[in-house]
Amino acid sequence: MVQKKRNNLKKKIFIKTFGCQMNEYDSNRILDITKKINYFPTTEKSEADCYIINTCHIREKATEKVFHDVGRVKKEYKNKKKPILIITGCVAQAEGDLILKKDRYVDAVIGPQSYQSINKIIKEIENKKDQHNITDFETIKKFDELKLVQNHNSNVSSFLTIQEGCDKFCKFCVVPYTRGPEYSRNFSEILNEADELIRNGSKEIILLGQNVNAYKDKNKRLSDIIFALEKKKDLIRIRYYTSHPKDMTKDLLDAHKECTKLMPLLHLPVQSGSDKILKSMNRKHNIKEYLKIIQILKEKNSRLKFASDFIIAYPGENENDFIKTCELMKRVKFINTYSFIFSPRPGTPASDMEIIDEKLAKKRLTTFQNIAENIKINYKKQLLNKIVKVLFENKMKKVKDKYFGRDEYQNPVIVDSKKNIIGQEKKVLIKKFSQHTIYGEIIDTGNFLAA
Ligand code: SAM
Ligand code: SF4
Ligand code: F3S
Numbered sequence: 001m002v003q004k005k006r007n008n009l010k011k012k013i014f015i016k017t018f019g020c021q022m023n024e025y026d027s028n029r030i031l032d033i034t035k036k037i038n039y040f041p042t043t044e045k046s047e048a049d050c051y052i053i054n055t056c057h058i059r060e061k062a063t064e065k066v067f068h069d070v071g072r073v074k075k076e077y078k079n080k081k082k083p084i085l086i087i088t089g090c091v092a093q094a095e096g097d098l099i100l101k102k103d104r105y106v107d108a109v110i111g112p113q114s115y116q117s118i119n120k121i122i123k124e125i126e127n128k129k130d131q132h133n134i135t136d137f138e139t140i141k142k143f144d145e146l147k148l149v150q151n152h153n154s155n156v157s158s159f160l161t162i163q164e165g166c167d168k169f170c171k172f173c174v175v176p177y178t179r180g181p182e183y184s185r186n187f188s189e190i191l192n193e194a195d196e197l198i199r200n201g202s203k204e205i206i207l208l209g210q211n212v213n214a215y216k217d218k219n220k221r222l223s224d225i226i227f228a229l230e231k232k233k234d235l236i237r238i239r240y241y242t243s244h245p246k247d248m249t250k251d252l253l254d255a256h257k258e259c260t261k262l263m264p265l266l267h268l269p270v271q272s273g274s275d276k277i278l279k280s281m282n283r284k285h286n287i288k289e290y291l292k293i294i295q296i297l298k299e300k301n302s303r304l305k306f307a308s309d310f311i312i313a314y315p316g317e318n319e320n321d322f323i324k325t326c327e328l329m330k331r332v333k334f335i336n337t338y339s340f341i342f343s344p345r346p347g348t349p350a351s352d353m354e355i356i357d358e359k360l361a362k363k364r365l366t367t368f369q370n371i372a373e374n375i376k377i378n379y380k381k382q383l384l385n386k387i388v389k390v391l392f393e394n395k396m397k398k399v400k401d402k403y404f405g406r407d408e409y410q411n412p413v414i415v416d417s418k419k420n421i422i423g424q425e426k427k428v429l430i431k432k433f434s435q436h437t438i439y440g441e442i443i444d445t446g447n448f449l450a451a
Contacts, residue, residue, distance in 0.1 A: 013039040014048035014083075016069065019056025021241070022112075022179075022208050023089055025159040027054050030088070030115055032149045037119045046076050050122060051083040055091035057174050059343040063095045070103050084125050086110060086118070090178035094347070096133045111135035112179055113164070116145035137165075137180035147189045154200040156393040156423050157237075157406070162190050162225060163209030168244060170271075171282045171350040172311060172342060175210050182211065187220040191228055194235075203423050204237035204391055205229060212240045213247040223251040230259045236425055237391060237408075241267040242309075245285040248293045257300035264301060265335070265409045268293070269309035273328030274321035277314050281350070287328065294332060305409055307336035312368055313361035314342045315353035322364050329371050335379050335409060337372045341365050380411075380433045387443065388413070390428045392421045413438045 013034050017027040030052065031041045039050055053069050056062060066087060073085055086108045087099055093111035100106055107125045110118060114134040121132050153159075165179040194205055207225060209215060215222040222240060229238050238261045245268060255262055268290075272278055275286045297304050310325060329337070341361045344351040355361075390413045392405035403417050407428070414437055415421075415428055421442070428440035 009038050011039045011049040012042040012044075012047055013050040013052065014042050014045045015052040015054055016045070017054045018065075019054070019058065019089060021159050021206065022161055022164070022210065023054050023056060025161045025208055026088070026112060026115060027052075028153050028159075029146055029149070029151070030054075030118060032152050033115065033118055033145070034122065035152070036149070037122060039122070046080075048083045050086065052086045052088055055087060055089035057090035057094050057178055057345070059340060059345075062091050063098065066091050066095075066099060067103065070105055074105055084108075084122060086121070088112070088115070088118075090174065093135050093178040094174060096135045100133055108132035109135065111137075113137045113142050116142050140183070143183075143185050143189070147186075147192070151193055151196050152200070153197060153202070155202060156391065157204040157206065158197045158200075158202040159206050159208050160190065160193055160197065161185070161208045162222070163212055163215045166210045167214075168211065168246075168284065169282060171280070171353075172314065172345065172348060174345045174348060177347055179210055182214055184209075184215045184217045187217045187224065190225060194229060194232065198232055198234050201423060203235065203425070204239065205235060207238070207240040209240075210242065211244045211247060213243040213249070213252055221249065221251055223249070223255045226252075226255045226259050226262055230261050235261065238262045239265070239410075243268055245270070245283075245290050245293055253293070253296055253300060256297055256304060263408050263410070264303040265305055265307060266297065267307040267309075267336075270328065271309060271311050272314060272317070272321065273325035274317070277317055277321050280316055281311075281314060287324075291332075305335045306332055308332075308334045308338075310337060310339040310368065311342050312339055312365045313356040315350060315355055317356060317364075322368075326368060326371055329368065329375065333375050333379070334372070335376060337369075339365060339368055339372065380438065383411075383430045383433070383438060385430065387427050387429050388440070389425055390415070390440070391425045392423065394422060395420070407438075411438050412436065413440055415440050415442050417442060 015027045017023050042048055051073055055066055077083060084107050085105060087106055088110045089112060092109040096109035099109055108121050114136055117134050163184045165182045166176045167182045169176050197205060213222050226238055229235055270290055271281060271283060273287060278286055388407040390405040390407050392403045394404050396402040396404055401416055401418055403415055403421050405413050407413055413428055426442050429443050430438055430440045432439050
């Protein structure tokens with residue numbers, strides 16, 4: 001009877017997440033926070049009492065997408081009780097007033113630094129249906145609250161935000177305006193949360209920050225967190241992203257040599273291969289410095305490979321600048337790239353610059369992506385018949401006895417297994433690959449060959 005009454009009090013919350021890993025981390029933490037007021041996660045988006053859209057503002061049409069999504073929610077709930085609808089994330093921060101004004105169906109907008117207020121807001125909306133706009137930059141308060149809320153994430157691979165915001169002000173980027181100034185969390189608080197994740201079953205921790213390597217808490221740097229995690233017995237893997245070339249300090253470079261749990265893939269966004277464009281972007285590094293970092297890292301750890309972000313057709317990019325970007329791609333042979341055409345973001349300095357003809361921009365993007373794809377295919381070919389280490393994250397839903405994991409370079413790998421291998425690292429012989437996945441066989445014996 002008591003149990004039944006308790007269940008009746010339970011409400012359902014659904015979050016749709018867009019954007020970067022930091023938004024994914026935030027969505028999980030929102031689910032942790034709202035448990036305190038009896039809202040429990042559902043994966044059924046049509047049965048939520050509270051529906052959250054966690055948004056990203058990094059590229060074009062972000063605000064339009066939010067309005068489309070709100071339209072979809074309205075349709076979904078047409079013949080049902082209206083859910084509490086909250087827009088969170090970077091579009092909420094940048095366009096909160098507009099969203100509330102344009103659509104009365106939205107109950108609240110909450111910016112990325114204000115999630116500590118979410119329970120109060122939900123309660124207020126439950127009681128009286130006022131609209132709320134909570135978009136102060138209160139990073140300290142956010143993490144002061146979060147440290148008191150248990151992290152329930154039990155994924156094999158878990159995100160852990162250690163740093164927020166950005167002071168770099170690249171001319172194209174909204175992040176300094178949507179996430180606010182750089183803020184680093186307290187060192188021991190981060191390790192406490194890591195312990196919690198490891199106790200929950202996490203075998204891999206991915207340290208996150210908009211500029212994760214700008215982390216600084218008194219004399220502690222990112223490398224100190226990595227070295228501290230290296231000592232955790234039940235943790236197998238450590239990764240970090242996204243890092244800025246300017247903040248690749250010596251201690252961090254050394255960590256790539258000394259920490260065996262630090263995975264040999266570094267995501268180091270470069271954006272362009274042309275010094276002229278990098279200067280005009282206000283990137284604070286040139287190509288020579290970038291290549292030097294790569295060279296030092298390879299000397300420290302020859303197994304290291306690199307991933308990067310590129311912006312194609314940035315204002316002022318001529319054919320010669322573009323060729324330099326393609327040459328850089330061929331020279332470093334990035335095994336993973338994220339490339340997009342420049343998108344003018346409202347309020348950023350680059351939004352006033354003259355944009356490159358759309359047809360030419362698309363042509364350059366296709367040329368660049370073809371080069372990147374060929375490099376990737378050649379890289380994958382080299383993996384065939386090699387043995388790699390795979391950490392298994394989950395069992396595949398629609399096919400029997402198949403498990404999904406990632407190798408040390410984050411390549412997705414699928415194998416057959418009758419036994420449950422979730423959370424285990426296994427040696428896998430690579431047999432074939434498709435565009436997005438690699439397929440292999442678990443082998444119990446044999447020497448591990450560095451791929
Ligand atoms: N802090 C990281 C760095 O400095 O490289 C990047 C973080 S940003 C959230 C992720 C990526 O989005 C950037 O590396 C960039 O390539 C891309 N990006 C940001 N603003 C963009 C814009 N206006 N147009 C196209 N791509 C953009
Ligand atoms: Fe954006 Fe990264 Fe530049 Fe900061 S350093 S402004 S997050 S691209
Ligand atoms: Fe997008 Fe905000 Fe992340 S703009 S990429 S969700 S920091």
